[in-house]
Amino acid sequence: MKELEIQVNEAGQRFDKYLKKYLKNAPDSFIYKMLRKKNIVLNKKKADGSERLVAGDEIKFFLSEETIEKFKGAVSFSSSGGRECLEPEIVYEDSQVIFFNKPSGILSQKAKQTDVSMAEYVVSYMLKSGQIKEEELRAFRPSVCNRLDRNTSGIIAAGKTLAGLQELSELFRNRTLRKYYLCIVKGTVTQKNYVRGFLKKDEAANKVCILDKNKGGECVPIETEYIPVSYNREMTLLKVHLITGRTHQIRAHLASLGHPILGDYKYGERKFNEIYKKKYQITDQLLHAYELQMPELSGVLERLSEKKVTAKVPAEFWRVMEDTVWQRGIQEVLEVLH
Numbered sequence: 001m002k003e004l005e006i007q008v009n010e011a012g013q014r015f016d017k018y019l020k021k022y023l024k025n026a027p028d029s030f031i032y033k034m035l036r037k038k039n040i041v042l043n044k045k046k047a048d049g050s051e052r053l054v055a056g057d058e059i060k061f062f063l064s065e066e067t068i069e070k071f072k073g074a075v076s077f078s079s080s081g082g083r084e085c086l087e088p089e090i091v092y093e094d095s096q097v098i099f100f101n102k103p104s105g106i107l108s109q110k111a112k113q114t115d116v117s118m119a120e121y122v123v124s125y126m127l128k129s130g131q132i133k134e135e136e137l138r139a140f141r142p143s144v145c146n147r148l149d150r151n152t153s154g155i156i157a158a159g160k161t162l163a164g165l166q167e168l169s170e171l172f173r174n175r176t177l178r179k180y181y182l183c184i185v186k187g188t189v190t191q192k193n194y195v196r197g198f199l200k201k202d203e204a205a206n207k208v209c210i211l212d213k214n215k216g217g218e219c220v221p222i223e224t225e226y227i228p229v230s231y232n233r234e235m236t237l238l239k240v241h242l243i244t245g246r247t248h249q250i251r252a253h254l255a256s257l258g259h260p261i262l263g264d265y266k267y268g269e270r271k272f273n274e275i276y277k278k279k280y281q282i283t284d285q286l287l288h289a290y291e292l293q294m295p296e297l298s299g300v301l302e303r304l305s306e307k308k309v310t311a312k313v314p315a316e317f318w319r320v321m322e323d324t325v326w327q328r329g330i331q332e333v334l335e336v337l338h
Helices: 015-022 028-036 065-072 080-085 118-128 134-138 162-174 249-256 270-280 299-304 315-321 330-337
Strands: 002-005 040-042 058-061 089-093 097-102 153-159 178-186 193-202 207-211 220-231 235-242 287-293 308-310
Touching: 015 028, 028 040, 089 308, 097 118, 097 162, 118 153, 153 162, 162 299, 178 249, 178 315, 193 249, 207 249, 220 249, 220 330, 235 249, 235 315, 270 315, 315 330
Parallel strands: 153 287
Antiparallel strands: 002 058, 040 058, 089 097, 097 153, 178 235, 178 287, 193 207, 193 220, 220 235, 287 308
């Protein structure tokens, strides 16, 4: 016999879904048969699998160790690589969620098996800080809720518990939180602007284009708002409110308006980029997920209610700004941003 107790970060899920993750190699028919025969019980009672688990629930498996080990399989995660390769700063943490400042050059989620991404780092951090045990990963894995391009820096949000992950993911899906980015673009922008368009994705080229009109097919509407924070004759530091959040939206939308992001070789201007690559060693797009503004919240995310979470701006931004005269200097920019 084996006994398990449901932890806070496992609570909220259906009992049968928990069992399918814990006994991941077992066929569904086996799990439901064991429930019917009371070989798997919840809180000493027969269960059908539809029950919602809460912290403290007790599960008993009246099965042999050999059977349990056979159906459990191996736990799969990358613990050493994540911690050694990544050192993102924690910008906010409570019992339910955690927000990191992702450096440029790191994936949000891995694209292939050998990648190390923020998703693996979250698990590694939780394990090393003692907030989760390896055994618990069979039923729940802490995970990221949003994605940034590999070479975009800034806030990555993750759920530490199932309830935290579900609630935070829903905020991103229904756009009830406000997302702000900072970027340095070519050209002088002096006025706030709100722009709309339609985005069409080219899967083969991993690129998008921006259209003025909906031409059907896979075109999706986009909305972007931007505010100049400081500028000079060549460039502008923009604060961008990402309203719709489509693939490469900020990069492609600004480029279509004649203001490509500095360092962006996919949508930007190569000659412009090469000048500042040579002068300031700018090798990635200067695009940073700077701020999340939370709505009024209750329940598991109550501590985040109406809170602003910000991520420190990378040094590359200031390296570009400190060498030339801008409408606002760095110190004034910092005061405006905060």
